[in-house]
Amino acid sequence: MGDEPEEWRTPSRQLLTLRRLEVGGPALLAAVGLAVVGAISGSSVAAYGLAVAALALGAISWPFVGRRYRSWGYAEREDDLLVRRGVMFARLSVVPYGRMQFVDVTAGPLERAFGLATVRLHTAAASTDARIPGLEREEAARLRDTLAELGEAQAAGL
Numbered sequence: 001m002g003d004e005p006e007e008w009r010t011p012s013r014q015l016l017t018l019r020r021l022e023v024g025g026p027a028l029l030a031a032v033g034l035a036v037v038g039a040i041s042g043s044s045v046a047a048y049g050l051a052v053a054a055l056a057l058g059a060i061s062w063p064f065v066g067r068r069y070r071s072w073g074y075a076e077r078e079d080d081l082l083v084r085r086g087v088m089f090a091r092l093s094v095v096p097y098g099r100m101q102f103v104d105v106t107a108g109p110l111e112r113a114f115g116l117a118t119v120r121l122h123t124a125a126a127s128t129d130a131r132i133p134g135l136e137r138e139e140a141a142r143l144r145d146t147l148a149e150l151g152e153a154q155a156a157g158l
Contacts, residue, residue, distance in 0.1 A: 007075065008073040008074070008075050008084075009073060009074055009075065009139075010070070010072060010073050011069065011072050011116075011132070011133060011134030011135060012114075012115075012116060012134050012135060012136045012139075014114045014115060014116055014134065014136070015069060015072075015114075015116060015133060015134025016065070016066065016069040016134075017114065018110060018111070018114050018116065018134070019065045019068070019069060020062065020065050020066075022110075023058055023061045023062065023065050024058050024062070026058075027054050027055060027057055027058025027059075027061070028054075028055070028058065030051070030054040031051040031052070031054040031055045031058075032051075033051075034047045034048070034050045034051035034054060035047070035048060035051040038051065064087070067087045068087055069134075071084065071085050071086055071087050071090070072084070072085050072132070072133065072134070073085075074132050076146070079096060079097060079098075079154070080094050080095055080096045080097060081094075081095045081097065081121065081130070081147065082094055082095075083095065083121075083130040083131075083132060093130040095121050095123060095130050096154070097147065097150040097151045097153070097154040098151065098154030099123045099124060099125070100121055100122070100123055100147060100151040101122050101123055101124060102122050103119060103120070103121055103122070103143075103144045103147045103148055103151070104119070104120040104121075104122065105117050105118070105119055105120075105140045105141065105144050106118050106120065107137070111134075115136060115137055116133075116134050116135065116136065116137070116140075117135055117136075117137050117140035117141075118131055118132065118133045118134070118135070118140070119131065119132045119135060119140050119143050119144060119147075121147065
């Protein structure tokens with residue numbers, strides 16, 4: 001494989017959909033709730049203004065969700081795994097296979113509904129722990145198994 005990654009892999013597009021629902025859903029609910037309060041209270045200008053503000057906040061957040069999604073990536077190399085993330089503060093983590101203590105695959109209720117999982121890599125040094133969110137379940141299982149095999153081989157000195 002060499003020192004440079006063959007290819008950067010990205011999370012599933014389903015993660016982008018999930019994150020946009022997490023931003024847009026609450027903004028829409030808040031706007032509807034505030035509009036209902038305004039209607040019940042007899043055309044409260046403040047309630048309607050806050051409803052519009054909630055929608056505007058959701059709309060402003062929309063492109064940032066996309067940028068954050070696109071910032072995630074990972075690349076498997078011969079001796080380590082690279083994980084990149086971050087928009088304003090870009091971060092690149094290098095996790096040597098031989099330093100991995102265990103690989104954890106988790107999926108909350110919303111992730112499961114979208115067929116996604118998060119892979120967490122744990123090392124002895126907490127600063128090198130990394131996570132890769134939004135992987136399809138099959139890819140998360142493949143990555144977990146591959147990393148476990150490579151970690152065992154590196155630890156055994158093979």
